[in-house]
Amino acid sequence: MTEQTSHTETEHPNTPQHEAPSHADQHDSQTGEGHTHAEDNAEARIAALEEKLAEMEDRWKRSEAENQNLRTRHKRELEDARHYSVQKFARDVVEAAENLQRGLSALPPHEEGEDGLITRLREGFEGTERAFLSILERHGITKQDPTHEPFDANLHQAMQEQEVDHLPPGHVVQAWTPTWLLKDRLLKPAMVIVSNPSSTGQAPKKD
Numbered sequence: 274m275t276e277q278t279s280h281t282e283t284e285h286p287n288t289p290q291h292e293a294p295s296h297a298d299q300h301d302s303q304t305g306e307g308h309t310h311a312e313d314n315a316e317a318r319i320a321a322l323e324e325k326l327a328e329m330e331d332r333w334k335r336s337e338a339e340n341q342n343l344r345t346r347h348k349r350e351l352e353d354a355r356h357y358s359v360q361k362f363a364r365d366v367v368e369a370a371e372n373l374q375r376g377l378s379a380l381p382p383h384e385e386g387e388d389g390l391i392t393r394l395r396e397g398f399e400g401t402e403r404a405f406l407s408i409l410e411r412h413g414i415t416k417q418d419p420t421h422e423p424f425d426a427n428l429h430q431a432m433q434e435q436e437v438d439h440l441p442p443g444h445v446v447q448a449w450t451p452t453w454l455l456k457d458r459l460l461k462p463a464m465v466i467v468s469n470p471s472s473t474g475q476a477p478k479k480d
């Protein structure tokens with residue numbers, strides 16, 4: 274009787290097997306995904322902060338520009354107040370200057386052999402007028418003689434018109450008083466006679 278030997282199949286030791294992932298591998302995978310998510314959150318937060326910073330910087334620049342404009346306007350208003358606060362007083366002062374000029378014009382013209390008193394009186398008036406005008410100029414008050422200049426309604430007040438042959442129409446023939454200015458602002462217009470439309474002269478040449 275022949276014995277049959279049963280062969281028990283055994284697995285070859287070198288046969289590869291599908292091994293389940295270890296806990297360490299699972300942990301590394303989860304850690305990587307978490308790290309990527311954290312990086313995304315950090316980048317989004319940085320972007321949001323940068324946007325917020327740019328917005329705040331823009332608001333600061335606008336505020337600084339508005340403050341600078343306010344300071345400039347305030348400075349200009351203070352300068353205007355300082356320059357023109359004495360305007361009414363300055364008008365009274367130029368009236369005194371004009372009266373001084375009228376007194377000087379009332380003296381007779383200089384003549385040889387005239388009375389010494391008249392000479393000294395004239396010299397005294399002239400010296401006083403020069404000193405007075407110098408003081409006014411130091412405080413920004415100046416005068417302009419508009420004679421033979423084109424009539425300017427902003428600076429001159431026409432008292433009458435006159436036909437002349439040495440000026441074209443619309444020019445100042447004679448100024449009874451000068452134009453007075455306080456800095457660049459009209460203080461008192463000149464009282465003038467203006468050449469009428471029938472005048473036939475030529476405009477004077479500028480130097």
